[in-house]
Amino acid sequence: MSDRPYTEDDLRTEAARQYAEVLRSPDWLEVQGEMQGTPIPSTTTGQVVRWHELPGDDYHDAVNAVQELLEDAPDLSRWAVDLGACCLTKTTNLAWGHGDNWALAVQIAHRRGVDDELHTALVDAVRAAVRSILTDRGIDNPELPQQQAEEAVS
Incomplete structure (x- = not known):
């Protein structure tokens, strides 16, 4: 028996809760901030283009699309935390x-x-x-x- 007031499972549950929270309600500004200077993967073989360099509304449309993908992603947070713990x-x-x-x-x-x-x-x-x-x-x-x-x- 541990002398701590929590178990390993308590730690994993809390880590999974925090991990899932990020995916459950992605803030548009956070998604935008994460994408801004990141290269678009399909452009890395030629001239590298970063998300914020897209013309017109393309950048904002891409941010919205990523946000929707995050919102629709299944919650695998506990599974991911358990994998890392093992x-x-x-x-x-x-x-x-x-x-x-x-x-x-x-x-x-x-x-x-x-x-x-x-x-x-x-x-x-x-x-x-x-x-x-x-x-x-x-x-x-x-x-x-x-x-x-x-x-x-x-």
Whole structure:
């Protein structure tokens, strides 16, 4: 028993609450401030363009769109906090659907240093399990093609 008046779970719950609070109600000015000097990712191969350099109302439209995306994002805050607390820092995303319109997503998290062969075997096993379930349920159709797994990232 700890001599502290709180538990590890209390700390994780509070960290998740604070993390979620940021996503639940993003302030337009905060989103704008975060985006302002940041390069637009698709422009980094040529001339770098920063969000605030967009012409006309394009910047404000982009800020509004990002704010909407944040508001619609599912609350995975406790999951994210628990991953960090367990030192699980690498993830691999698997998604089924068309392009950016996913119907199903699975994310695999693991510690740094996991053997590449083990990682590949785990990802392949999850992919095969999901595919098997979809096929068994008659959902093996062109509407749910599996997207390429992303590289493991921290």
